[in-house]
Amino acid sequence: xxxxxxxxxxxxxxxxxxxxxxxxxxxxxxxxxxxxxxxxxxxxxxxxxxxxxxxxxxxxxxxxxxxxxxxxxxxxxxxxxxxxxxxxxxxxxxxxxxxxxxxxxxxxxxxxxxxxxxxxxxxxxxxxxxxxxxxxxxxxxxxxxxxxxxxxxxxxxxxxxxxxxxxxxxxxxxxxxxxxxxxxxxxxxxxxxxxxxxxxxxxxxxxxxxxxxxxxxxxxxxxxxxxxxxxxxxxxxxxxxxxxxxxxxxxxxxxxxxxxxxxxxxxxxxxxxxxxxxxxxxxxxxxxxxxxxxxxxxxxxxxxxxxxxxxxxxxxxxxxxxxxxxxxxxxxxxxxxxxxxxxxxxxxxxxxxxxxxxxxxxxxxxxxxxxxxxxxxxxxxx
Amino acid sequence: xxxxxxxxxxxxxxxxxxxxxxxxxxxxxxxxxxxxxxxxxxxxxxxxxxxxxxxxxxxxxxxxxxxxxxxxxxxxxxxxxxxxxxxxxxxxxxxxxxxxxxxxxxxxxxxxxxxxxxxxxxxxxxxxxxxxxxxxxxxxxxxxxxxxxxxxxxxxxxxxxxxxxxxxxxxxxxxxxxxxxxxxxxxxxxxxxxxxxxxxxxxxxxxxxxxxxxxxxxxxxxxxxxxxxxxxxxxxxxxxxxxxxxxxxxxxxxxxxxxxxxxxxxxxxxxxxxxxxxxxxxxxxxxxxxxxxxxxxxxxxxxxxxxxxxxxxxxxxxxxxxxxxxxxxxxxxxxxxxxxxxxxxxxxxxxxxxxxxxxxxxxxxxxxxxxxxxxxxxxxxx
Ligand SMILES: CC(C)[C@H](C(=O)O)[C@@H](O)C(=O)O
Ligand SMILES: CC(C)[C@H](C(=O)O)[C@@H](O)C(=O)O
Numbered sequence: 001x002x003x004x005x006x007x008x009x010x011x012x013x014x015x016x017x018x019x020x021x022x023x024x025x026x027x028x029x030x031x032x033x034x035x036x037x038x039x040x041x042x043x044x045x046x047x048x049x050x051x052x053x054x055x056x057x058x059x060x061x062x063x064x065x066x067x068x069x070x071x072x073x074x075x076x077x078x079x080x081x082x083x084x085x086x087x088x089x090x091x092x093x094x095x096x097x098x099x100x101x102x103x104x105x106x107x108x109x110x111x112x113x114x115x116x117x118x119x120x121x122x123x124x125x126x127x128x129x130x131x132x133x134x135x136x137x138x139x140x141x142x143x144x145x146x147x148x149x150x151x152x153x154x155x156x157x158x159x160x161x162x163x164x165x166x167x168x169x170x171x172x173x174x175x176x177x178x179x180x181x182x183x184x185x186x187x188x189x190x191x192x193x194x195x196x197x198x199x200x201x202x203x204x205x206x207x208x209x210x211x212x213x214x215x216x217x218x219x220x221x222x223x224x225x226x227x228x229x230x231x232x233x234x235x236x237x238x239x240x241x242x243x244x245x246x247x248x249x250x251x252x253x254x255x256x257x258x259x260x261x262x263x264x265x266x267x268x269x270x271x272x273x274x275x276x277x278x279x280x281x282x283x284x285x286x287x288x289x290x291x292x293x294x295x296x297x298x299x300x301x302x303x304x305x306x307x308x309x310x311x312x313x314x315x316x317x318x319x320x321x322x323x324x325x326x327x328x329x330x331x332x333x334x335x336x337x338x339x340x341x342x343x344x345x346x347x348x349x350x351x352x353x354x355x356x357x358x359x360x361x362x363x364x365x366x367x368x369x370x371x372x373x374x375x376x377x378x379x380x381x382x
Numbered sequence: 383x384x385x386x387x388x389x390x391x392x393x394x395x396x397x398x399x400x401x402x403x404x405x406x407x408x409x410x411x412x413x414x415x416x417x418x419x420x421x422x423x424x425x426x427x428x429x430x431x432x433x434x435x436x437x438x439x440x441x442x443x444x445x446x447x448x449x450x451x452x453x454x455x456x457x458x459x460x461x462x463x464x465x466x467x468x469x470x471x472x473x474x475x476x477x478x479x480x481x482x483x484x485x486x487x488x489x490x491x492x493x494x495x496x497x498x499x500x501x502x503x504x505x506x507x508x509x510x511x512x513x514x515x516x517x518x519x520x521x522x523x524x525x526x527x528x529x530x531x532x533x534x535x536x537x538x539x540x541x542x543x544x545x546x547x548x549x550x551x552x553x554x555x556x557x558x559x560x561x562x563x564x565x566x567x568x569x570x571x572x573x574x575x576x577x578x579x580x581x582x583x584x585x586x587x588x589x590x591x592x593x594x595x596x597x598x599x600x601x602x603x604x605x606x607x608x609x610x611x612x613x614x615x616x617x618x619x620x621x622x623x624x625x626x627x628x629x630x631x632x633x634x635x636x637x638x639x640x641x642x643x644x645x646x647x648x649x650x651x652x653x654x655x656x657x658x659x660x661x662x663x664x665x666x667x668x669x670x671x672x673x674x675x676x677x678x679x680x681x682x683x684x685x686x687x688x689x690x691x692x693x694x695x696x697x698x699x700x701x702x703x704x705x706x707x708x709x710x711x712x713x714x715x716x717x718x719x720x721x722x723x724x725x726x727x728x729x730x731x732x733x734x735x736x737x738x739x740x741x742x743x744x745x746x747x748x749x750x751x752x753x754x755x756x757x758x759x760x761x762x763x764x
Contacts, residue, residue: 171540274631
């Protein structure tokens with residue numbers, strides 16, 4: 001009978017602005033549905049904290065976060081004054097480090113990023129079929145290209161050699177690929193239940209109500225490409241109902257623009273998934289509407305982290321220009337996730353999702369500021 | 383007074399079909415302009431050669447190729463029967479190996495892929511400004527993610543660990559980044575000469591007639607991200623006339639779809655360049671019209687390799703459906719490259735480029751078979 005506890009971490013740039021709308025919606029939902037929800041707002045991780053303490057978060061940050069059921073994060077990153085320097089342009093890396101630390105510490109091995117072109121969202125592709133984009137990109141979130149191994153030999157000299165080691169394990173590959181197949185099945189069932197089944201083609205020509213597309217660069221990055229391919233084939237045997245595809249990452253990016261409506265579930269490595277999900281976000285209407293989450297499906301006692309795909313967008317920060325839609329969809333996904341612990345939250349998740357999508361459809365393309373959108377969604381929740 | 387010698391390697395799938403149109407055009411140009419050109423056609427590298435000899439090319443293939451001034455390659459790769467197997471879908475890796483071997487052996491360290499939406503080419507993006515896409519993606523082609531280092535430990539067991547080592551050197555980073563700046567300058571001069579200058583913005587807000595955008599994933603792949611960033615800043619000092627951008631690869635892919643018209647020259651690592659150039663190919667109208675080349679600008683005595691961005695497209699091979707436009711634009715680029723040795727070839731390069739673009743504009747979007755397109759271009763050359 002304990003409350004569900006959420007750590008609210010607004011972060012940098014537009015983070016606080018969009019998080020603030022999410023919190024208003026959480027309040028409205030809590031009051032309406034008498035939800036056992038509580039939250040605490042943290043000033044870290046953030047660039048400001050870093051400026052003051054030399055670290056993006058306090059030494060016991062991960063221990064503090066561990067006491068929560070979920071982390072709701074706005075956005076991290078502030079390039080600082082280097083951004084204005086014409087001769088030395090460095091995308092920020094320091095203030096983003098906590099993101100990777102949190103994902104790693106709580107073993108949030110799934111990064112789930114749905115890309116569905118909701119009614120009212122901007123369509124970047126000319127083809128009318130792009131309206132039907134509705135895919136789920138599953139990104140391996142615990143290893144691969146992001147293990148931070150390697151270094152710089154003879155740094156700063158003409159003889160310098162920099163290395164970066166990618167590490168892939170059977171264990172992490174198997175769980176993420178299996179997770180993708182499970183999601184494909186769930187999606188097919190949901191479509192069936194709502195009377196909107198879809199048909200997908202496997203690479204072999206077979207037909208099915210769901211599909212998983214594996215992405216690798218097996219022809220150049222052989223070692224883990226082969227591992228992924230073999231694991232994919234093995235896991236697929238347990239899912240004869242799911243159509244199979246295997247795309248090389250370059251071809252996958254191309255097809256995301258050429259025929260994104262042909263994809264259902266896509267599973268990819270950490271870096272390739274990062275790239276594909278940014279592309280997919282555009283297909284769903286842009287960063288303003290692209291939700292994301294970092295999940296540990298094995299252990300609900302550890303907090304999963306919910307953050308929109310977008311970054312801190314320092315160029316528009318503080319001006320009320322940021323679209324909070326992505327943040328609100330992310331919040332709905334958080335409530336859905338937490339309903340595994342407290343089923344009551346499922347209703348709130350649905351209510352929030354419906355309010356956001358209805359609002360998006362009604363104001364289709366109209367320029368509104370952050371607070372107007374938040375306010376309008378909140379009104380619909382009452 | 384020697385002839386310029388071209389090794390023609392049609393390869394697999396649609397390769398022979400599109401190469402055959404290129405050869406007809408070369409004949410027409412040679413006859414019209416009395417060009418000192420000769421060529422030999424090789425049945426390797428190819429899947430067929432592999433089937434017969436267990437290798438994709440003979441043991442002395444690289445020595446044989448070394449005697450040529452250029453290699454004109456159709457496409458490689460044939461997934462074989464595995465492609466038809468519903469349970470085990472493996473993009474081909476064996477028959478593609480020669481591509482990487484040739485690039486490496488002749489130190490073709492530049493992969494140059496222009497993406498310009500030529501009149502008549504298909505526009506995938508809804509925004510009208512996408513008509514103005516005109517960028518050049520420079521891909522590092524000699525190291526990085528493609529060094530083939532690493533392996534599989536405890537292969538095939540649940541304890542397996544696969545590694546892939548990325549290696550970046552100062553030397554290769556410096557030469558490719560400098561090459562990108564040189565191209566930016568050239569392009570600005572050409573635009574100036576043709577009375578069509580463009581204006582680009584640097585990240586700092588500065589304005590310039592050209593731009594170089596560096597792509598890395600510096601916030602997650604720190605070691606070489608830092609190396610590239612530092613080299614970029616150092617080289618940029620020699621080009622104060624060029625506007626600078628630095629994008630993370632995920633954001634770059636996003637912006638390629640959101641605002642591709644804002645890019646001029648883009649420079650990226652081997653893998654990230656591979657991904658970006660496939661995307662860029664789509665922006666220029668699709669694989670059917672996307673030329674590519676692998677250059678060694680240091681040593682004109684070694685053959686550079688000219689191959690369209692597209693692959694062997696086994697699904698449409700042998701049906702006369704392939705668009706030879708990419709191959710013909712690639713051939714024009716080869717002649718332009720070779721004009722460094724034999725200036726006379728420059729006129730032929732221009733004639734071929736003009737014939738292909740005029741043809742594309744005239745038949746805008748009409749469905750034509752491989753030979754019709756080749757024939758129509760050839761007629762324009764006479
Ligand atoms: C900030 C960066 C390290 C991060 C990533 O690459 O994972 C971001 O791009 C994301 O997709 O969440
Ligand atoms: C076939 C493959 C190894 C190759 C590459 O990745 O370099 C191809 O995709 C290309 O872009 O030329």
